[in-house]
Amino acid sequence: MSDFLFAPQTQQTMTQIIEIKNLQKTYKGNVNPSVDGLSLSVEEGEIFGLLGPNGAGKTTTIRILCGLVTPDSGDVTVCGYSIKNEMDKIKPLIGVVPQDFALYPSLTAVENLKIFGGIYNIPKKVLMPKIDSLLEIFGLTTSQDRTIEKYSGGMKRRVNLIAGLLHNPRILFLDEPTVGIDVQSRHVIIENLKRINQEGTIMIYTSHHLDEAEHFCTSIALVDDGRIICKGTPKTLIEEAGAKNLEELFLQKTGKKLRD
Amino acid sequence: MRRFKALLYKDILLLIRDLPGLAMMFIMPLALVILMTYLQDSTFNSITENKIPLLLLDEDQDSLGISIERSIRQSHIFNVDTTLKEERLTASSLEKAVAKGDYQIGIVIPKNTTENIRQSIRQSVLKTFGSDSASTAIEMDSIAIFVDPTTKNSFKSTIISSIQEYAAKLQTGFVLREVSIEVKRLLPIPMGEIEISEDMIGIKEQYARLDQGRLIPNSVQHNVPAWGMFAVFFIVISLAGSIIKEREDGSFTRLMTMPCPYWLYLMGKAGVYLMVCLLQLLLMFLMGIYILPMLGLPALEMGHCYGAIILMSISSSLAAIGYGIAIGKIATSNQQSAIFGSISVVIMAAIGGVWIPVFVMPNIMQTLSKISPLNWGLSGYYDIFVRDGDLLSVLPESGTLLVFAILCVVTAIVYDRKKRR
Numbered sequence: 001m002s003d004f005l006f007a008p009q010t011q012q013t014m015t016q017i018i019e020i021k022n023l024q025k026t027y028k029g030n031v032n033p034s035v036d037g038l039s040l041s042v043e044e045g046e047i048f049g050l051l052g053p054n055g056a057g058k059t060t061t062i063r064i065l066c067g068l069v070t071p072d073s074g075d076v077t078v079c080g081y082s083i084k085n086e087m088d089k090i091k092p093l094i095g096v097v098p099q100d101f102a103l104y105p106s107l108t109a110v111e112n113l114k115i116f117g118g119i120y121n122i123p124k125k126v127l128m129p130k131i132d133s134l135l136e137i138f139g140l141t142t143s144q145d146r147t148i149e150k151y152s153g154g155m156k157r158r159v160n161l162i163a164g165l166l167h168n169p170r171i172l173f174l175d176e177p178t179v180g181i182d183v184q185s186r187h188v189i190i191e192n193l194k195r196i197n198q199e200g201t202i203m204i205y206t207s208h209h210l211d212e213a214e215h216f217c218t219s220i221a222l223v224d225d226g227r228i229i230c231k232g233t234p235k236t237l238i239e240e241a242g243a244k245n246l247e248e249l250f251l252q253k254t255g256k257k258l259r260d
Numbered sequence: 261m262r263r264f265k266a267l268l269y270k271d272i273l274l275l276i277r278d279l280p281g282l283a284m285m286f287i288m289p290l291a292l293v294i295l296m297t298y299l300q301d302s303t304f305n306s307i308t309e310n311k312i313p314l315l316l317l318d319e320d321q322d323s324l325g326i327s328i329e330r331s332i333r334q335s336h337i338f339n340v341d342t343t344l345k346e347e348r349l350t351a352s353s354l355e356k357a358v359a360k361g362d363y364q365i366g367i368v369i370p371k372n373t374t375e376n377i378r379q380s381i382r383q384s385v386l387k388t389f390g391s392d393s394a395s396t397a398i399e400m401d402s403i404a405i406f407v408d409p410t411t412k413n414s415f416k417s418t419i420i421s422s423i424q425e426y427a428a429k430l431q432t433g434f435v436l437r438e439v440s441i442e443v444k445r446l447l448p449i450p451m452g453e454i455e456i457s458e459d460m461i462g463i464k465e466q467y468a469r470l471d472q473g474r475l476i477p478n479s480v481q482h483n484v485p486a487w488g489m490f491a492v493f494f495i496v497i498s499l500a501g502s503i504i505k506e507r508e509d510g511s512f513t514r515l516m517t518m519p520c521p522y523w524l525y526l527m528g529k530a531g532v533y534l535m536v537c538l539l540q541l542l543l544m545f546l547m548g549i550y551i552l553p554m555l556g557l558p559a560l561e562m563g564h565c566y567g568a569i570i571l572m573s574i575s576s577s578l579a580a581i582g583y584g585i586a587i588g589k590i591a592t593s594n595q596q597s598a599i600f601g602s603i604s605v606v607i608m609a610a611i612g613g614v615w616i617p618v619f620v621m622p623n624i625m626q627t628l629s630k631i632s633p634l635n636w637g638l639s640g641y642y643d644i645f646v647r648d649g650d651l652l653s654v655l656p657e658s659g660t661l662l663v664f665a666i667l668c669v670v671t672a673i674v675y676d677r678k679k680r681r
Binding site: 066067068088091092094096098100101102103104105106107111114115116117118119120121122123147163173 | 262263265266267269270273274277278506509510511513514515516517518519520521
């Protein structure tokens with residue numbers, strides 16, 4: 001039976017989709033932990049922004065949630081499954097849009113998407129119409145047979161996003177999905193992500209575009225030194241801190257010292 | 261299955277789009293096999309086909325002399341001369357020619373040797389049957405063999421055995437004939453001739469080994485499998501390169517966030533590169549059978565066990581794929597893998613006897629060659645092509661190659677798990 005057809009619907013009654021308790025990770029050779037006792041939960045329907053300066057522990061947290069890195073300790077469940085021993089059940093439910101394009105440059109957009117769709121075990125007769133429809137939504141139909149290496153940065157970002165959406169994921173991890181692209185591409189991406197979220201996909205989002213995050217996220221957590229500094233809706237957090245916007249709140253909470 | 265098909269589709273597309281890589285994998289080894297076979301053909305001929313010069317003076321001109329000459333010629337080991345250019349061939353001129361080094365072996369079969377044997381046996385038989393007509397013993401001249409000091413013992417043994425064998429046969433024939441004459445004379449009832457079959461003792465033919473128990477292939481039998489192995493192992497550069505490229509462009513990370521276990525990812529790669537390796541070997545063999553003879557070289561004789569060829573081809577390919585996977589996983593950059601991959605394959609090829617066959621290497625290098633996977637593969641193909649070996653005969657080599665492949669893949673998997681921690 002296809003994972004694509006059935007797995008995403010199995011946990012729809014849950015409210016807490018992701019639950020992280022006391023997550024700890026120190027990379028080999030490092031003294032300081034990248035993630036230091038981080039705890040949070042993400043609920044049904046949220047667009048959750050994980051924000052913080054460079055080296056705060058956002059990417060490590062997302063890599064742990066995606067099964068790319070093994071944590072030292074802590075409990076993490078995704079859609080009710082533990083990342084410790086049920087990653088094979090979690091993977092069909094998540095979509096990942098990495099900051100790197102993570103596409104095969106010498107292949108066309110359609111070829112790339114056919115490969116990723118096949119790995120998600122999507123039957124061909126479902127996959128091909130899905131690819132066509134997503135390419136159309138993201139304005140790539142006319143260039144679908146060009147190799148990725150000939151695409152502009154914005155076009156690559158859009159294909160990168162489509163690759164994470166092919167299997168209608170329950171949760172979508174977005175690592176800087178709009179970095180380095182023009183306003184038009186960013187607009188198309190954000191608008192479509194909002195629509196997809198309304199259709200039921202939970203999103204975990206990281207970005208340094210704080211203005212974008214303020215308007216896009218339904219709730220955020222500010223992370224620094226591997227710990228959560230504050231968590232809530234952008235509006236509440238800004239009001240509570242007496243800041244003008246998310247950027248001011250961010251600087252208040254994480255300081256103005258340069259980070260590498 | 262859909263996942264595996266998608267991974268195969270990916271790796272086939274990546275391979276097809278890499279035209280320089282494809283050219284390197286297919287055109288380079290085919291060009292090398294033609295060039296090297298052509299260059300080495302005369303060298304191999306000097307090892308395998310140069311016959312030992314032998315000078316024969318047959319003063320007997322009877323059964324024994326004729327039999328000995330025929331057997332020496334039929335051995336295909338000796339180049340037999342029965343005359344000298346500058347002077348008449350005599351026992352002393354023959355000895356002088358061998359002493360000068362013009363010939364490695366000289367044989368003199370004295371006049372009346374056959375007749376003397378015949379007479380001697382007749383006298384012995386008559387004496388045994390108590391005949392009064394038995395006369396005194398006949399004096400026999402020995403067959404003289406002159407040997408150059410550099411002649412290998414194996415060749416001397418071959419000659420002496422041949423002569424002894426034919427002398428013994430001749431004597432037996434004469435004994436039987438004389439005995440049957442005497443028996444007929446004594447018995448009142450008629451009797452037929454005594455006949456003894458020459459095939460009473462069955463001889464199972466084994467591979468002839470002239471020296472140190474080795475068999476020497478011709479240039480095609482060596483170069484086709486040797487460069488085939490080189491080609492198969494040269495895919496390491498392309499395979500490791502594709503693994504590293506996927507890691508560098510982030511697509512590997514994406515795959516690992518998908519329902520795609522690492523072992524399945526490796527299976528996809530192995531499946532495609534196995535097809536590449538088998539195609540490379542097939543092209544090499546076809547070239548050995550059809551193209552090389554057009555260039556005046558011997559055609560590749562592949563033995564008779566196609567199952568053994570398939571087993572060797574698959575196990576060699578898997579060993580190369582395993583090695584490529586290990587390099588691709590451990591190397592930190594494409595440059596590093598290309599340099600390490602190519603140099604290590606070239607070294608393994610050199611040690612393993614791809615360029616210079618192991619049997620002409622010094623003893624220490626012959627021992628060292630056994631650590632090279634290319635040598636294991638080459639030895640397996642020698643077993644099939646030169647010794648006409650079967651499945652059982654290539655099991656040690658193919659088993660070693662498969663163990664090597666498994667060790668490499670296990671190393672890659674362990675390294676991958678360690679990296680994720």
